[in-house]
């Protein structure tokens with residue numbers, strides 16, 4: 001359970017854009033007896049890149065599928081650009097693009113033929129479609145493979161094409177369920193670049209990912225879900241402040257252990273008498289005096305590490321679990 005006061009965690013909701021492009025309110029969904037969504041709230045602001053994070057089984061895919069119209073909610077409301085979306089239907093979602101977790105392409109068709117099919121399904125035809133396909137192939141760096149069958153593509157190429165197929169109709173909002181799963185780091189970087197470009201052109205992005213390090217670098221805001229509820233949201237900085245705080249853990253590795261009597265300023269690691277740990281709220285003020293104290297106690301420093309809290313720290317603090325268990 002979160003150790004932080006919920007009122008504090010939710011502080012950012014109060015300053016939320018009153019006109020989000022996508023808003024999910026009080027969404028509930030059970031699969032038989034199995035609860036998947038238990039009142040989840042979510043709001044995507046115009047032009048932002050929002051990461052939806054949660055442990056396995058937290059309800060992320062169910063939420064994405066409900067927004068996409070592929071899952072009926074038991075209760076709750078989904079609004080896009082101010083209009084309530086009909087449950088369990090693709091209709092009314094012209095401004096939405098969806099990239100599913102599984103690759104949804106025709107392996108026996110070429111890249112171009114796949115884009116033709118998906119563009120037509122989204123209501124794009126003729127010259128406009130030809131122009132969009134040209135753009136998409138260039139965007140995903142597959143122009144030279146346009147006439148090759150998709151069945152022979154690498155995982156990364158399929159992922160890129162899968163994303164291209166979802167944006168041929170220029171949706172204002174793009175949902176991506178783990179768009180980088182199973183791709184090598186180079187392809188992943190290329191996918192993030194593609195998505196950055198889309199965001200730069202004004203698309204609002206909501207994605208689920210298990211890549212915490214990347215989510216914290218790339219996304220504007222983060223929503224953490226657990227047991228079918230959003231339990232925290234905010235920028236990385238605000239999440240850290242709401243949970244683990246601004247403190248940094250300073251670790252000082254000494255050349256030799258210090259005489260215990262000469263030493264009171266920091267905690268000595270129980271397994272390594274040459275390792276000192278000290279949480280510090282103000283590094284500039286506290287670190288120099290600690291180093292001076294070590295020196296006057298006769299110690300010499302081999303190394304100093306400053307541990308900065310990150311999204312993984314926040315995630316474990318809130319859910320009690322690492323992202324993948």
Ligand SMILES: Nc1ncnc2c1ncn2[C@@H]1O[C@H](COP(=O)(O)OP(=O)(O)OP(=O)(O)O)[C@@H](O)[C@H]1O
Pocket residue numbers: 031034035036054055056057058059060061062063
């Ligand atoms: N079709 C289904 N039938 C029965 N239970 C389901 C179904 N889909 C999901 N669930 C259950 O609903 C809960 C939420 O699942 P969901 O796939 O939405 O979570 P998730 O956060 O996307 O998980 P992961 O990170 O593993 O993809 C889980 O307990 C899951 O077992």
